[in-house]
Amino acid sequence: MSFPGPTGASDNRGMDQSREITVEVPRAWDRPIVTMPVLVFLSLVGGQLPSFSTRANLYTISLGGAMIWLGLSNRLPRRPTVTPGRGTIWWLIPVAVFGVFEGSTFLLGSTPEFPTFSKLADPLLEDELVRSAVYLGWLSAFWGLVRR
Amino acid sequence: MSLMRALAIGGFVVAIALFCAVEVAARREGSKIPRLGDVCAYVMRYEVGRLPVGRIGVFGLWWWMGWHFLAR
Numbered sequence: 393m394s395f396p397g398p399t400g401a402s403d404n405r406g407m408d409q410s411r412e413i414t415v416e417v418p419r420a421w422d423r424p425i426v427t428m429p430v431l432v433f434l435s436l437v438g439g440q441l442p443s444f445s446t447r448a449n450l451y452t453i454s455l456g457g458a459m460i461w462l463g464l465s466n467r468l469p470r471r472p473t474v475t476p477g478r479g480t481i482w483w484l485i486p487v488a489v490f491g492v493f494e495g496s497t498f499l500l501g502s503t504p505e506f507p508t509f510s511k512l513a514d515p516l517l518e519d520e521l522v523r524s525a526v527y528l529g530w531l532s533a534f535w536g537l538v539r540r
Numbered sequence: 541m542s543l544m545r546a547l548a549i550g551g552f553v554v555a556i557a558l559f560c561a562v563e564v565a566a567r568r569e570g571s572k573i574p575r576l577g578d579v580c581a582y583v584m585r586y587e588v589g590r591l592p593v594g595r596i597g598v599f600g601l602w603w604w605m606g607w608h609f610l611a612r
Contacts, residue, residue: 438610460600464599476579477574480573486558505544507545510608534603
């Protein structure tokens, strides 16, 4: 919630009113005890839908679309952000290792002998419980990104 | 299992282990390494004019990953 200043006050016009310092009133439903069961329920439903099916496509596209709409519409309060320092460079190591293997397996045709990550994951994701768990991870991370 | 398949699996396992290791290091007290969420949040702050290019890009990438792994 932001409080407007007194009418005609002009002594702080030059201040940067960034959204990072805006205090939001927490909503009653905006707590893990409410949101997590909803995400678990959506994940269990998603885990029942088989790969390559129209229902799975529509469900994933709809959920992702709803998350993006929430994330772009400024309807939810966002966590304050920090500017990362030079330590960010450490993240390049896992990204580079993953990129080298994903890129090389993709360029060589993603064969059973040298498969991409998604080809390796496909047999694991055929199990409904594993699909639901991955769905929960995907949705939870999406929810976290929306709040950023 | 052929040598090439073992190499691919090993490479992805190492990459995932490295992601976990850097995140654990970032969560230590006084760490100079930012958490992955902080890096994502920083990227999401990028705007061109009033267009939130960073948010659109990160959301779009995550949306595509979910669709790629869970719908097809």
